[in-house]
Amino acid sequence: MDMSQYLEVFIEESKEHLQSCSEQLLLLEKNPEDVSIVNNIFRSAHTLKGMSATMGYEDLANLTHKMENVLDNIRNGNTSVSTELLDVVFQAVDALEAMVSSIEQGGSGQRDVTEIVGMLHRIETGEDPALRTEAEVSASAAAEAEEDTGQYTYDDFELTVLKQSKEQGYNCYEVTVSVRNDCLLKAVRVFMVFEILEKCGEIIKSNPSVELLEEEQFDNKFTVSLISKDSAEDIKNKVLKVSEIESVVCKSIQFSREETQNEVPGGKEEPEEQAQAVEIKPKAAENEKKQGNTKKTASSKTIRVNIERLDVLMNLFEELVIDRGRLEQISRDLNNQELNETVERMTRISSDLQNIILNMRMVPVDTVFNRFPKMVRQLARDLNKKINLEIIGAETELDRTVIDEIGDPLVHLLRNALDHGIETPEVRRGNGKEEEGHVTLKAYHSGNHVFIEIQDDGAGMNAEKLIRKAISKGILTEQAGASLSPKQAYELIFASGFSTAEQISDISGRGVGLDVVRNTIESLGGAVSIDSVEGSGSIFSIQLPLTLSIISVMLVHISEEKYAIPISSIIETAIVKRSEILQAHNQKVIDFRGKVVPLVFLKDIFDVPGEEEESEYFSLVIVRKGSKMAGLVVDQFIGQQEVVLKPLGSYLNSVFAISGATILGDGQVALIVDCNALIK
Template sequence: MDMNQYMGMFLEESREHLQTLNRCLLDLENDPNNLSVLDEIFRSAHTIKGMSATMGFTSIAELTHEMENILDLLRKAALKANNDIIDTLFQCVDTLEQLVESVANNSGADIEIKPLLTKLSVLAKGETLAGAAADTPAESGNTTIANFNESEMNVIKTAKGQGMVTYEVKVSLKEGTLLKSARAYMAMNALDELGDVIKSIPSVEELEKENFDLTFEAFVISDEEAEKIQQTLLAISEIDAVVVSPCQLPEQEKTVTPQAEQEKSLPGAGTEKKEKSPAAESGNTTTEKKIRGGQSVRVDIEKLDSLLNLVGELVINKTRLEQIGLTHKLTDLVETIEQMDRVTTDLQTVVMKVRMVPVGQVFNRFPRMVRDLSHELNKEVNLIVQGEETELDRTVIDEIGDPLVHLLRNAIDHGVEHPDERKSKGKNPVGEIRLIARHEGNNVIIVVEDDGKGINPDIIRQKAVEKGLISQAEADKLEPGEAVKMVFLPGFSTAATVTDISGRGVGMDAVKTKIESLGGMVDVETKINEGSKFKIRLPLTLAIIQALLVKVAEEIYAIPLGSIDSTINVAPNQIKTIQNQEVILLRGQIIPIVRLANVLNVPEPCQQEQDELFVVVVHMGEQRAGIIVDTLIGQQEIVIKSLGKLLAGIKVIAGATILGNGQVALILDVGSLMH
């Protein structure tokens, strides 16, 4: 039976169930006695096992089967969900994600599951992992045959004649270990003191370069007991488990062959080949259509993109027909176009709603990340998520994940203090981070807020001067609010040391760049010892928008309606100059003026001084500015078209659109204009 046709369905469903497992394991960690959460975890694991077994992915099936054993014991109250069990189940979910993505990418990656299977087996017996690691050699009569060269064999034989034993030592480091090479070096040194290390996998050079995951092996000749070797290595920090087993010599190979052959026939053997084959033949990683309960249809995102492009073309042609009807005064055509306008508007609305997905799809992956990172930093953090049902266009959803990761990591690392420091300030030792999404007009607001130590503007000024970003004189003039915004400058960081979490000065700059590329903006508010709030404003969609068409000389430009405050007429003498910046006074507020013709270098024909100037007042967040144009044409629905790679990076231009007469009009980037 050809399974390739089901590959997309398998990948989509597996990812959904893995997301459910992550979420439910977090709930189980908070409430170990919650049976309903346990049932949901068991159902998801069971579904993944069934699907993977059907598709022939035996590694995934075998791992989920062992997970089921533990989950079943938890449901029957034969076991209690302790830290060992929760951490191991999280490691299983991480490994399952790697296995699923390996299938999706057709990478054929060699992902080892045996250490996890061993852990699950130990936990199922009600034992602790640390104790089991020490007992393993005594209980296990299993031996290993290694490929040794001639000189290594001679050393082993000589040692055996002297009554010494050759051991295979498997060392597993804890997840999140920062200096893997240092831990490997300490382990190898300890083994050298207990005997003679004759071989390591990977080699010593590779261990020094950290070219290994979290496990490595060493073969050591020693007259010490296996238990002593294990206890010595387990005393080294960040070593998770140690398995020591006697290494069998090749001349005894025949006695082991039947067992080896039997192992090859067991589920899980040859997994890589079986898993690679279906993925290699399947060119598509998503299902084109899937009926679920007769209520919803899953559609390939590329088909939705194609549908949106067709609706966009329809809008352009509708505008063109309107132009023809008005130009030639064709009444019948104009009436028909009005009806067509209603239909295309409804069609556009439906397509937009189909493309809309809840931000919860992105938010769901953050509780696990916050949990792991807070444990790594020895902090206690509670993540509160609100508004995950708020919907955004799929293209925006796909892009906001990384900026939010940066902001959350920043909040945990720089914002929330250690529990002792929080107690000394009279705060709850458990820090709080809020991730909030909500609608505001045609925008979606996403807020990342923490109750930590806040951002000190004096430290920001000092660091900016140290890094040569501004002079001391400029720093002294900066208002506190403006100083804090310097965290978004390229290369800026307040971290004293560079870690794998922060300190390189690229995070906040990357956040700002990405958000602005999506037509949004990011702002920060902070109070010392009260916390910080990062506020992201994003457009609902990046495809079809309402815009105001304006004219400068002979050129037509479009300004997104969501950025426009109002349009006003001003007399030339109302424009004043303050510090070389033209401004006007509008309702008691001083607003800077931008002459669009000057910014865009549009050649203007010689003309007399105008009695009145047209000003479009635009806003980005709390800031406002006025754009002087020659003529206001009117509001129109426009389809945003990319300028392509050749013209990418032009700051003042956000894209282009095709007008009713076939002319191309550039869409202005209000944020860049205001800067």
């Protein structure tokens, strides 16, 4: 049976369990006496160990087993939680993440974790493992592996594999093999047995582990869980052909009480006996039962879908939306009642389908944010700083394609805030601040965009110092530097090769990183800006498109051209008299519900050709970006429509205030206005 079919599930579930471990370890550091947190970490580690062993990733399973032993000591009260202990466990989780990443990229998942295993062992035993010989350590591990002498138990992942195999017509066995006491080369006999069993089917797990069996670190008996099409009798007869095998027991793994095969010792026929059926229980469920948790686990109602399939589905639906717009246009032109009703119904159904497809692609930014607390904790320790990270709006959703790309830019910006922004405790005390620096990572919706802000209460930036540094590095001329505003000076840190660090470190100071941040964000159709107050801190604001595909827009006329304004940015439309327009600071404004709102004449912004008309009234589209508003002046409203947002291409990616284009029902192209770029 091909285990590769489970690889994708294994990788995804491993990531989830490791992320859960990281989050719970951070909670444990703040609440070291809370045993329930330790139990949660233990369950995740336990399941991961079983999954890894089932898939044949022994390095993963062995490291997780060592981590599991330490956690078991903590929850049993034999070991107390300390910062040093958590540092080691965090290192183990990091190593496990690296192994899973290796497997995801097609590697073997192998990694040298000798040092981490040694530290875990020291914590587990309270002694230096160097005092014990390798044989003693192996024998101890073998003894641990032999502790489970009762019913075999399987974790959730192994249970899933067994059940699915059973449903596909395979037989599931536990084959217990005993070798003779006088056997001289036990490892060779084990190898020969495994070779036979692998020809019979697929080995799921062994007890003791394969590594211990190869080192002959077991008594005279071992058990192998096997999936096969062969009968139990055939399997036993094949194994018994290996010399120096004392006996073979082949028990059927049953999901209900049934008769199973009996033991045939020494190859001699014995009277058939009724063997006890093996009861399968998920190990996680057993742990919950021991802890008095009687809550039943609900069956999963989710499936995993490859993102590439969703991309294909989205592309097909985009074409459907364009054709839908064309049908609506034809329906209006022909004015046929039956056609109108059919098109209206198709529009409603396709709108519902559209919402479903878009929601399928939306992912909370929490999937990116959740890895940062552990990173900030480690960096703070490396920098000898005290830093508190606050995350706000982690439930904010973004298109999956955007989510996949923003992780690295956010890592760079956070490292920059920790290294350059937040001062050391001594400096903060001298400046009258609290010793602990505060970094806020915030996400929120604004119109058709999501904004992610990274704010710190650190030293802030000095515009003059940035300009001098840029001039000294040849990035800027003296003349150009003299004309820069503070806001423009802050933007210099995005220049390639620019750095204000006095010393180069592993964290920053090499002049790489922030230029990549800007390039990545702009490639996604987004933008990044900076604001700073020297002595008080800095704020980096990233603007990202909510989705890269289908949006609702208000179509408007500007002279003879059609433009699309995203509905998500619009507060309302209005018509105002020319006499109601006021002048303030060389800017035309209106009084909109007690607020002064500046006017933006799109005809001038986009340099649309056409004769100026002296009209008594102006048509306005009131838009907003956060708390700021603007009134976009247009010639005529056309109406609301669903459109497919298409990029302008690499040659036109820098066009001001245009986020893309769309094809309308009549075949015309309408440019989509980026309202956020128009609001300063």
